[in-house]
Amino acid sequence: MKRLFTTTALVASMAFASAAYAASDDMQNTSKEVTPAEQQDTQAATETPEELLTGSLNESADVLTIDGEAAIMSATAISARDVIGASVVGPDGEEVGVVDDLALAEDRSIEQIIVADGAVFGFGGKDVAIDFQGASITRDENDERTVRIGMTAKALESVSEFDKAPLEESGTRLASTWLDREVTLATADDGSGEVTDLIMSESGTARYAVVEFGGLLEMGDNQVAVEVAELGAAPAGEPFNLSMTQDELREAPKFHYDADEVPQQTDM
Known part of the structure:
Protein backbone atom coordinates (compact mmCIF):
# COMPACT_ATOMS: atom_id res chain seq x y z
CA MET A 1 0.00 0.00 0.00
CA LYS A 2 1.83 3.05 -1.27
CA ARG A 3 1.01 6.59 -0.37
CA LEU A 4 2.93 9.83 -0.84
CA PHE A 5 2.67 12.55 1.73
CA THR A 6 4.06 16.08 2.16
CA THR A 7 5.03 17.13 5.68
CA THR A 8 4.87 20.64 6.96
CA ALA A 9 4.72 21.88 10.48
CA LEU A 10 6.99 18.92 11.17
CA VAL A 11 9.69 21.37 12.15
CA ALA A 12 7.51 22.75 14.92
CA SER A 13 7.61 19.63 17.08
CA MET A 14 11.39 19.50 17.05
CA ALA A 15 11.59 22.95 18.70
CA PHE A 16 9.14 22.31 21.46
CA ALA A 17 10.04 21.51 25.06
CA SER A 18 8.55 18.30 26.40
CA ALA A 19 6.15 18.37 29.34
CA ALA A 20 4.76 15.51 31.41
CA TYR A 21 1.04 14.97 31.33
CA ALA A 22 -1.10 13.47 34.06
CA ALA A 23 -3.26 10.43 33.47
CA SER A 24 -6.62 11.13 31.82
CA ASP A 25 -10.18 10.84 33.15
CA ASP A 26 -11.47 7.33 33.77
CA MET A 27 -12.96 5.68 30.70
CA GLN A 28 -16.52 4.31 30.87
CA ASN A 29 -17.50 0.63 30.50
CA THR A 30 -13.92 -0.62 30.22
CA SER A 31 -12.95 -4.22 30.70
CA LYS A 32 -10.34 -3.26 33.27
CA GLU A 33 -9.05 -0.22 35.11
CA VAL A 34 -7.04 1.96 32.77
CA THR A 35 -3.73 3.27 34.05
CA PRO A 36 -1.96 4.76 31.01
CA ALA A 37 1.73 5.60 31.26
CA GLU A 38 2.64 9.24 31.37
CA GLN A 39 3.35 10.50 27.88
CA GLN A 40 5.56 13.32 26.65
CA ASP A 41 3.88 16.06 24.64
CA THR A 42 4.95 19.39 23.19
CA GLN A 43 4.27 23.03 23.91
CA ALA A 44 3.14 25.63 21.42
CA ALA A 45 5.93 27.13 19.33
CA THR A 46 6.57 30.86 19.20
CA GLU A 47 7.88 30.89 15.63
CA THR A 48 5.73 32.08 12.76
CA PRO A 49 4.78 29.59 9.99
CA GLU A 50 7.40 31.20 7.75
CA GLU A 51 10.11 30.66 10.37
CA LEU A 52 9.03 27.07 10.88
CA LEU A 53 9.21 26.28 7.19
CA THR A 54 12.50 28.00 6.46
CA GLY A 55 14.30 26.91 9.60
CA SER A 56 16.54 23.89 9.93
CA LEU A 57 14.65 20.59 9.96
CA ASN A 58 15.66 18.39 12.86
CA GLU A 59 15.03 14.68 13.16
CA SER A 60 12.53 13.14 15.55
CA ALA A 61 13.85 9.62 15.21
CA ASP A 62 10.97 7.91 17.02
CA VAL A 63 8.47 9.26 14.47
CA LEU A 64 10.20 10.91 11.49
CA THR A 65 13.64 11.15 9.95
CA ILE A 66 14.77 13.78 7.47
CA ASP A 67 16.60 12.89 4.25
CA GLY A 68 17.14 15.95 2.10
CA GLU A 69 13.72 17.17 1.00
CA ALA A 70 11.97 14.04 2.22
CA ALA A 71 10.55 13.32 5.66
CA ILE A 72 10.21 9.58 6.24
CA MET A 73 8.06 7.92 8.87
CA SER A 74 10.14 5.79 11.22
CA ALA A 75 9.56 2.04 11.18
CA THR A 76 8.45 2.11 14.82
CA ALA A 77 5.88 4.89 14.35
CA ILE A 78 2.15 4.10 14.26
CA SER A 79 -0.34 5.15 11.58
CA ALA A 165 -20.58 7.59 22.56
CA PRO A 166 -19.04 9.85 25.26
CA LEU A 167 -15.70 9.83 23.45
CA GLU A 168 -17.32 10.53 20.07
CA GLU A 169 -19.01 13.60 21.53
CA SER A 170 -15.67 15.02 22.69
CA GLY A 171 -14.49 15.43 19.10
CA THR A 172 -10.86 14.39 19.71
CA ARG A 173 -10.85 11.38 22.06
CA LEU A 174 -11.22 8.77 19.30
CA ALA A 175 -8.69 8.40 16.49
CA SER A 176 -11.53 7.89 14.01
CA THR A 177 -12.94 11.35 14.79
CA TRP A 178 -9.74 12.90 13.44
CA LEU A 179 -9.77 11.00 10.15
CA ASP A 180 -11.50 12.52 7.09
CA ARG A 181 -12.18 15.71 9.04
CA GLU A 182 -12.11 19.16 7.48
CA VAL A 183 -9.28 21.58 8.28
CA THR A 184 -9.84 25.29 7.67
CA LEU A 185 -6.68 27.06 6.46
CA ALA A 186 -5.45 30.60 7.19
CA THR A 187 -7.66 32.56 4.79
CA ALA A 188 -10.82 32.05 2.78
CA ASP A 189 -8.74 32.05 -0.41
CA ASP A 190 -6.74 29.09 0.91
CA GLY A 191 -9.88 27.04 1.31
CA SER A 192 -9.69 23.96 3.47
CA GLY A 193 -7.97 20.61 3.73
CA GLU A 194 -8.74 17.27 5.32
CA VAL A 195 -7.07 15.10 7.95
CA THR A 196 -6.18 11.77 6.36
CA ASP A 197 -4.18 10.16 9.17
CA LEU A 198 -2.74 10.46 12.66
CA ILE A 199 0.93 9.60 13.06
CA MET A 200 1.92 8.36 16.50
CA SER A 201 5.13 7.54 18.30
CA GLU A 202 5.90 3.95 19.29
CA SER A 203 4.67 4.74 22.80
CA GLY A 204 1.30 5.71 21.32
CA THR A 205 1.31 9.51 21.48
CA ALA A 206 -0.29 11.25 18.48
CA ARG A 207 2.37 13.62 17.14
CA TYR A 208 1.19 14.61 13.65
CA ALA A 209 -2.06 14.94 11.76
CA VAL A 210 -1.61 14.37 8.03
CA VAL A 211 -3.52 17.09 6.20
CA GLU A 212 -4.40 16.89 2.51
CA PHE A 213 -4.92 20.21 0.74
CA GLY A 214 -5.13 21.80 -2.71
CA GLY A 215 -7.41 21.38 -5.71
CA LEU A 216 -8.56 18.15 -7.33
CA LEU A 217 -5.47 17.95 -9.52
CA GLU A 218 -3.22 18.23 -6.48
CA MET A 219 -4.94 15.82 -4.12
CA GLY A 220 -2.61 13.00 -3.17
CA ASP A 221 0.49 15.07 -3.91
CA ASN A 222 -0.12 17.77 -1.30
CA GLN A 223 -0.38 16.09 2.06
CA VAL A 224 1.34 17.60 5.05
CA ALA A 225 2.16 16.28 8.52
CA VAL A 226 1.15 18.98 11.00
CA GLU A 227 1.92 18.90 14.71
CA VAL A 228 -1.42 17.98 16.32
CA ALA A 229 -1.14 20.88 18.77
CA GLU A 230 -1.33 23.25 15.78
CA LEU A 231 -4.89 22.05 15.11
CA GLY A 232 -6.01 22.48 18.70
CA ALA A 233 -9.36 21.19 19.89
CA ALA A 234 -12.65 21.31 18.01
CA PRO A 235 -16.15 20.14 18.94
CA ALA A 236 -17.40 16.96 17.30
CA GLY A 237 -18.40 17.59 13.70
CA GLU A 238 -16.63 20.96 13.53
CA PRO A 239 -13.51 21.55 11.38
CA PHE A 240 -10.05 22.01 12.82
CA ASN A 241 -8.30 25.33 12.21
CA LEU A 242 -4.74 25.65 10.89
CA SER A 243 -3.22 29.14 10.67
CA MET A 244 -1.13 28.42 7.58
CA THR A 245 -1.67 29.23 3.91
CA GLN A 246 -1.45 26.78 1.02
CA ASP A 247 1.74 28.49 -0.16
CA GLU A 248 3.33 27.98 3.24
CA LEU A 249 2.31 24.34 3.27
CA ARG A 250 3.77 23.76 -0.19
CA GLU A 251 7.20 24.83 1.08
CA ALA A 252 7.40 21.82 3.38
CA PRO A 253 9.32 18.62 2.52
CA LYS A 254 7.36 15.65 1.24
CA PHE A 255 6.40 12.96 3.70
CA HIS A 256 6.70 9.26 2.90
CA TYR A 257 5.67 6.19 4.82
CA ASP A 258 8.71 4.29 3.55
CA ALA A 259 12.14 5.31 2.28
CA ASP A 260 11.60 3.16 -0.83
CA GLU A 261 8.83 5.53 -1.90
CA VAL A 262 11.07 8.61 -1.96
CA PRO A 263 11.52 9.62 -5.64
CA GLN A 264 15.08 9.55 -6.86
CA GLN A 265 16.48 12.52 -8.74
CA THR A 266 16.09 10.65 -12.04
CA ASP A 267 12.37 10.10 -11.29
CA MET A 268 11.60 13.81 -10.97
Missing part, protein backbone atom coordinates in the same frame (compact mmCIF):
# COMPACT_ATOMS: atom_id res chain seq x y z
CA ALA A 80 -3.85 5.32 13.01
CA ARG A 81 -5.41 4.62 9.62
CA ASP A 82 -3.37 1.43 9.27
CA VAL A 83 -4.18 0.18 12.76
CA ILE A 84 -7.94 0.80 12.61
CA GLY A 85 -9.34 -2.27 10.87
CA ALA A 86 -6.28 -4.40 11.63
CA SER A 87 -6.68 -7.98 12.83
CA VAL A 88 -6.48 -8.62 16.57
CA VAL A 89 -4.78 -11.87 17.56
CA GLY A 90 -4.87 -13.62 20.94
CA PRO A 91 -2.05 -15.46 22.75
CA ASP A 92 -2.93 -18.70 20.94
CA GLY A 93 -2.39 -17.09 17.54
CA GLU A 94 -6.10 -17.12 16.70
CA GLU A 95 -7.83 -13.99 15.41
CA VAL A 96 -10.28 -12.68 18.01
CA GLY A 97 -11.59 -9.56 16.25
CA VAL A 98 -10.55 -6.36 14.48
CA VAL A 99 -9.53 -2.92 15.72
CA ASP A 100 -12.62 -0.73 15.69
CA ASP A 101 -10.95 2.42 17.03
CA LEU A 102 -8.28 3.90 19.29
CA ALA A 103 -9.35 5.68 22.48
CA LEU A 104 -7.12 8.68 23.22
CA ALA A 105 -6.34 10.28 26.57
CA GLU A 106 -6.42 14.06 27.06
CA ASP A 107 -2.72 14.20 26.13
CA ARG A 108 -3.55 12.44 22.82
CA SER A 109 -1.81 9.20 23.78
CA ILE A 110 -3.50 5.88 23.03
CA GLU A 111 -5.24 4.80 26.21
CA GLN A 112 -7.19 1.81 24.93
CA ILE A 113 -7.59 -0.22 21.78
CA ILE A 114 -11.27 -0.74 21.01
CA VAL A 115 -11.76 -4.22 19.59
CA ALA A 116 -14.82 -5.44 17.70
CA ASP A 117 -15.06 -8.83 19.38
CA GLY A 118 -15.96 -11.61 16.94
CA ALA A 119 -16.25 -9.23 13.99
CA VAL A 120 -16.05 -10.69 10.50
CA PHE A 121 -14.66 -8.42 7.75
CA GLY A 122 -15.23 -5.47 10.10
CA PHE A 123 -18.90 -6.25 10.75
CA GLY A 124 -20.64 -7.65 13.78
CA GLY A 125 -19.42 -8.35 17.28
CA LYS A 126 -19.48 -6.05 20.29
CA ASP A 127 -16.91 -3.40 21.15
CA VAL A 128 -14.58 -4.12 24.06
CA ALA A 129 -11.71 -1.97 25.32
CA ILE A 130 -8.21 -3.35 25.85
CA ASP A 131 -5.49 -1.45 27.71
CA PHE A 132 -2.95 -0.23 25.13
CA GLN A 133 -0.10 -1.07 27.50
CA GLY A 134 -1.12 -4.73 27.31
CA ALA A 135 -1.10 -4.88 23.50
CA SER A 136 1.56 -4.83 20.80
CA ILE A 137 1.36 -3.72 17.17
CA THR A 138 3.39 -5.67 14.62
CA ARG A 139 3.97 -5.27 10.89
CA ASP A 140 4.56 -8.14 8.46
CA GLU A 141 6.53 -8.28 5.20
CA ASN A 142 3.46 -7.03 3.31
CA ASP A 143 3.27 -3.94 5.55
CA GLU A 144 0.06 -5.22 7.16
CA ARG A 145 -0.50 -4.41 10.83
CA THR A 146 -1.60 -6.91 13.46
CA VAL A 147 -2.51 -6.14 17.06
CA ARG A 148 -1.61 -8.85 19.57
CA ILE A 149 -3.32 -9.05 22.96
CA GLY A 150 -3.19 -11.42 25.92
CA MET A 151 -6.85 -12.48 25.79
CA THR A 152 -8.43 -15.35 23.89
CA ALA A 153 -11.73 -15.14 22.01
CA LYS A 154 -13.44 -16.97 24.87
CA ALA A 155 -12.09 -14.49 27.41
CA LEU A 156 -13.31 -11.54 25.34
CA GLU A 157 -16.83 -12.96 25.27
CA SER A 158 -17.15 -12.31 29.00
CA VAL A 159 -15.95 -8.70 28.80
CA SER A 160 -18.55 -5.95 29.11
CA GLU A 161 -19.39 -3.97 25.99
CA PHE A 162 -17.65 -0.61 25.64
CA ASP A 163 -19.70 2.52 24.95
CA LYS A 164 -17.89 4.89 22.56
Whole structure:
Protein backbone atom coordinates (compact mmCIF):
# COMPACT_ATOMS: atom_id res chain seq x y z
CA MET A 1 0.00 0.00 0.00
CA LYS A 2 1.83 3.05 -1.27
CA ARG A 3 1.01 6.59 -0.37
CA LEU A 4 2.93 9.83 -0.84
CA PHE A 5 2.67 12.55 1.73
CA THR A 6 4.06 16.08 2.16
CA THR A 7 5.03 17.13 5.68
CA THR A 8 4.87 20.64 6.96
CA ALA A 9 4.72 21.88 10.48
CA LEU A 10 6.99 18.92 11.17
CA VAL A 11 9.69 21.37 12.15
CA ALA A 12 7.51 22.75 14.92
CA SER A 13 7.61 19.63 17.08
CA MET A 14 11.39 19.50 17.05
CA ALA A 15 11.59 22.95 18.70
CA PHE A 16 9.14 22.31 21.46
CA ALA A 17 10.04 21.51 25.06
CA SER A 18 8.55 18.30 26.40
CA ALA A 19 6.15 18.37 29.34
CA ALA A 20 4.76 15.51 31.41
CA TYR A 21 1.04 14.97 31.33
CA ALA A 22 -1.10 13.47 34.06
CA ALA A 23 -3.26 10.43 33.47
CA SER A 24 -6.62 11.13 31.82
CA ASP A 25 -10.18 10.84 33.15
CA ASP A 26 -11.47 7.33 33.77
CA MET A 27 -12.96 5.68 30.70
CA GLN A 28 -16.52 4.31 30.87
CA ASN A 29 -17.50 0.63 30.50
CA THR A 30 -13.92 -0.62 30.22
CA SER A 31 -12.95 -4.22 30.70
CA LYS A 32 -10.34 -3.26 33.27
CA GLU A 33 -9.05 -0.22 35.11
CA VAL A 34 -7.04 1.96 32.77
CA THR A 35 -3.73 3.27 34.05
CA PRO A 36 -1.96 4.76 31.01
CA ALA A 37 1.73 5.60 31.26
CA GLU A 38 2.64 9.24 31.37
CA GLN A 39 3.35 10.50 27.88
CA GLN A 40 5.56 13.32 26.65
CA ASP A 41 3.88 16.06 24.64
CA THR A 42 4.95 19.39 23.19
CA GLN A 43 4.27 23.03 23.91
CA ALA A 44 3.14 25.63 21.42
CA ALA A 45 5.93 27.13 19.33
CA THR A 46 6.57 30.86 19.20
CA GLU A 47 7.88 30.89 15.63
CA THR A 48 5.73 32.08 12.76
CA PRO A 49 4.78 29.59 9.99
CA GLU A 50 7.40 31.20 7.75
CA GLU A 51 10.11 30.66 10.37
CA LEU A 52 9.03 27.07 10.88
CA LEU A 53 9.21 26.28 7.19
CA THR A 54 12.50 28.00 6.46
CA GLY A 55 14.30 26.91 9.60
CA SER A 56 16.54 23.89 9.93
CA LEU A 57 14.65 20.59 9.96
CA ASN A 58 15.66 18.39 12.86
CA GLU A 59 15.03 14.68 13.16
CA SER A 60 12.53 13.14 15.55
CA ALA A 61 13.85 9.62 15.21
CA ASP A 62 10.97 7.91 17.02
CA VAL A 63 8.47 9.26 14.47
CA LEU A 64 10.20 10.91 11.49
CA THR A 65 13.64 11.15 9.95
CA ILE A 66 14.77 13.78 7.47
CA ASP A 67 16.60 12.89 4.25
CA GLY A 68 17.14 15.95 2.10
CA GLU A 69 13.72 17.17 1.00
CA ALA A 70 11.97 14.04 2.22
CA ALA A 71 10.55 13.32 5.66
CA ILE A 72 10.21 9.58 6.24
CA MET A 73 8.06 7.92 8.87
CA SER A 74 10.14 5.79 11.22
CA ALA A 75 9.56 2.04 11.18
CA THR A 76 8.45 2.11 14.82
CA ALA A 77 5.88 4.89 14.35
CA ILE A 78 2.15 4.10 14.26
CA SER A 79 -0.34 5.15 11.58
CA ALA A 80 -3.85 5.32 13.01
CA ARG A 81 -5.41 4.62 9.62
CA ASP A 82 -3.37 1.43 9.27
CA VAL A 83 -4.18 0.18 12.76
CA ILE A 84 -7.94 0.80 12.61
CA GLY A 85 -9.34 -2.27 10.87
CA ALA A 86 -6.28 -4.40 11.63
CA SER A 87 -6.68 -7.98 12.83
CA VAL A 88 -6.48 -8.62 16.57
CA VAL A 89 -4.78 -11.87 17.56
CA GLY A 90 -4.87 -13.62 20.94
CA PRO A 91 -2.05 -15.46 22.75
CA ASP A 92 -2.93 -18.70 20.94
CA GLY A 93 -2.39 -17.09 17.54
CA GLU A 94 -6.10 -17.12 16.70
CA GLU A 95 -7.83 -13.99 15.41
CA VAL A 96 -10.28 -12.68 18.01
CA GLY A 97 -11.59 -9.56 16.25
CA VAL A 98 -10.55 -6.36 14.48
CA VAL A 99 -9.53 -2.92 15.72
CA ASP A 100 -12.62 -0.73 15.69
CA ASP A 101 -10.95 2.42 17.03
CA LEU A 102 -8.28 3.90 19.29
CA ALA A 103 -9.35 5.68 22.48
CA LEU A 104 -7.12 8.68 23.22
CA ALA A 105 -6.34 10.28 26.57
CA GLU A 106 -6.42 14.06 27.06
CA ASP A 107 -2.72 14.20 26.13
CA ARG A 108 -3.55 12.44 22.82
CA SER A 109 -1.81 9.20 23.78
CA ILE A 110 -3.50 5.88 23.03
CA GLU A 111 -5.24 4.80 26.21
CA GLN A 112 -7.19 1.81 24.93
CA ILE A 113 -7.59 -0.22 21.78
CA ILE A 114 -11.27 -0.74 21.01
CA VAL A 115 -11.76 -4.22 19.59
CA ALA A 116 -14.82 -5.44 17.70
CA ASP A 117 -15.06 -8.83 19.38
CA GLY A 118 -15.96 -11.61 16.94
CA ALA A 119 -16.25 -9.23 13.99
CA VAL A 120 -16.05 -10.69 10.50
CA PHE A 121 -14.66 -8.42 7.75
CA GLY A 122 -15.23 -5.47 10.10
CA PHE A 123 -18.90 -6.25 10.75
CA GLY A 124 -20.64 -7.65 13.78
CA GLY A 125 -19.42 -8.35 17.28
CA LYS A 126 -19.48 -6.05 20.29
CA ASP A 127 -16.91 -3.40 21.15
CA VAL A 128 -14.58 -4.12 24.06
CA ALA A 129 -11.71 -1.97 25.32
CA ILE A 130 -8.21 -3.35 25.85
CA ASP A 131 -5.49 -1.45 27.71
CA PHE A 132 -2.95 -0.23 25.13
CA GLN A 133 -0.10 -1.07 27.50
CA GLY A 134 -1.12 -4.73 27.31
CA ALA A 135 -1.10 -4.88 23.50
CA SER A 136 1.56 -4.83 20.80
CA ILE A 137 1.36 -3.72 17.17
CA THR A 138 3.39 -5.67 14.62
CA ARG A 139 3.97 -5.27 10.89
CA ASP A 140 4.56 -8.14 8.46
CA GLU A 141 6.53 -8.28 5.20
CA ASN A 142 3.46 -7.03 3.31
CA ASP A 143 3.27 -3.94 5.55
CA GLU A 144 0.06 -5.22 7.16
CA ARG A 145 -0.50 -4.41 10.83
CA THR A 146 -1.60 -6.91 13.46
CA VAL A 147 -2.51 -6.14 17.06
CA ARG A 148 -1.61 -8.85 19.57
CA ILE A 149 -3.32 -9.05 22.96
CA GLY A 150 -3.19 -11.42 25.92
CA MET A 151 -6.85 -12.48 25.79
CA THR A 152 -8.43 -15.35 23.89
CA ALA A 153 -11.73 -15.14 22.01
CA LYS A 154 -13.44 -16.97 24.87
CA ALA A 155 -12.09 -14.49 27.41
CA LEU A 156 -13.31 -11.54 25.34
CA GLU A 157 -16.83 -12.96 25.27
CA SER A 158 -17.15 -12.31 29.00
CA VAL A 159 -15.95 -8.70 28.80
CA SER A 160 -18.55 -5.95 29.11
CA GLU A 161 -19.39 -3.97 25.99
CA PHE A 162 -17.65 -0.61 25.64
CA ASP A 163 -19.70 2.52 24.95
CA LYS A 164 -17.89 4.89 22.56
CA ALA A 165 -20.58 7.59 22.56
CA PRO A 166 -19.04 9.85 25.26
CA LEU A 167 -15.70 9.83 23.45
CA GLU A 168 -17.32 10.53 20.07
CA GLU A 169 -19.01 13.60 21.53
CA SER A 170 -15.67 15.02 22.69
CA GLY A 171 -14.49 15.43 19.10
CA THR A 172 -10.86 14.39 19.71
CA ARG A 173 -10.85 11.38 22.06
CA LEU A 174 -11.22 8.77 19.30
CA ALA A 175 -8.69 8.40 16.49
CA SER A 176 -11.53 7.89 14.01
CA THR A 177 -12.94 11.35 14.79
CA TRP A 178 -9.74 12.90 13.44
CA LEU A 179 -9.77 11.00 10.15
CA ASP A 180 -11.50 12.52 7.09
CA ARG A 181 -12.18 15.71 9.04
CA GLU A 182 -12.11 19.16 7.48
CA VAL A 183 -9.28 21.58 8.28
CA THR A 184 -9.84 25.29 7.67
CA LEU A 185 -6.68 27.06 6.46
CA ALA A 186 -5.45 30.60 7.19
CA THR A 187 -7.66 32.56 4.79
CA ALA A 188 -10.82 32.05 2.78
CA ASP A 189 -8.74 32.05 -0.41
CA ASP A 190 -6.74 29.09 0.91
CA GLY A 191 -9.88 27.04 1.31
CA SER A 192 -9.69 23.96 3.47
CA GLY A 193 -7.97 20.61 3.73
CA GLU A 194 -8.74 17.27 5.32
CA VAL A 195 -7.07 15.10 7.95
CA THR A 196 -6.18 11.77 6.36
CA ASP A 197 -4.18 10.16 9.17
CA LEU A 198 -2.74 10.46 12.66
CA ILE A 199 0.93 9.60 13.06
CA MET A 200 1.92 8.36 16.50
CA SER A 201 5.13 7.54 18.30
CA GLU A 202 5.90 3.95 19.29
CA SER A 203 4.67 4.74 22.80
CA GLY A 204 1.30 5.71 21.32
CA THR A 205 1.31 9.51 21.48
CA ALA A 206 -0.29 11.25 18.48
CA ARG A 207 2.37 13.62 17.14
CA TYR A 208 1.19 14.61 13.65
CA ALA A 209 -2.06 14.94 11.76
CA VAL A 210 -1.61 14.37 8.03
CA VAL A 211 -3.52 17.09 6.20
CA GLU A 212 -4.40 16.89 2.51
CA PHE A 213 -4.92 20.21 0.74
CA GLY A 214 -5.13 21.80 -2.71
CA GLY A 215 -7.41 21.38 -5.71
CA LEU A 216 -8.56 18.15 -7.33
CA LEU A 217 -5.47 17.95 -9.52
CA GLU A 218 -3.22 18.23 -6.48
CA MET A 219 -4.94 15.82 -4.12
CA GLY A 220 -2.61 13.00 -3.17
CA ASP A 221 0.49 15.07 -3.91
CA ASN A 222 -0.12 17.77 -1.30
CA GLN A 223 -0.38 16.09 2.06
CA VAL A 224 1.34 17.60 5.05
CA ALA A 225 2.16 16.28 8.52
CA VAL A 226 1.15 18.98 11.00
CA GLU A 227 1.92 18.90 14.71
CA VAL A 228 -1.42 17.98 16.32
CA ALA A 229 -1.14 20.88 18.77
CA GLU A 230 -1.33 23.25 15.78
CA LEU A 231 -4.89 22.05 15.11
CA GLY A 232 -6.01 22.48 18.70
CA ALA A 233 -9.36 21.19 19.89
CA ALA A 234 -12.65 21.31 18.01
CA PRO A 235 -16.15 20.14 18.94
CA ALA A 236 -17.40 16.96 17.30
CA GLY A 237 -18.40 17.59 13.70
CA GLU A 238 -16.63 20.96 13.53
CA PRO A 239 -13.51 21.55 11.38
CA PHE A 240 -10.05 22.01 12.82
CA ASN A 241 -8.30 25.33 12.21
CA LEU A 242 -4.74 25.65 10.89
CA SER A 243 -3.22 29.14 10.67
CA MET A 244 -1.13 28.42 7.58
CA THR A 245 -1.67 29.23 3.91
CA GLN A 246 -1.45 26.78 1.02
CA ASP A 247 1.74 28.49 -0.16
CA GLU A 248 3.33 27.98 3.24
CA LEU A 249 2.31 24.34 3.27
CA ARG A 250 3.77 23.76 -0.19
CA GLU A 251 7.20 24.83 1.08
CA ALA A 252 7.40 21.82 3.38
CA PRO A 253 9.32 18.62 2.52
CA LYS A 254 7.36 15.65 1.24
CA PHE A 255 6.40 12.96 3.70
CA HIS A 256 6.70 9.26 2.90
CA TYR A 257 5.67 6.19 4.82
CA ASP A 258 8.71 4.29 3.55
CA ALA A 259 12.14 5.31 2.28
CA ASP A 260 11.60 3.16 -0.83
CA GLU A 261 8.83 5.53 -1.90
CA VAL A 262 11.07 8.61 -1.96
CA PRO A 263 11.52 9.62 -5.64
CA GLN A 264 15.08 9.55 -6.86
CA GLN A 265 16.48 12.52 -8.74
CA THR A 266 16.09 10.65 -12.04
CA ASP A 267 12.37 10.10 -11.29
CA MET A 268 11.60 13.81 -10.97
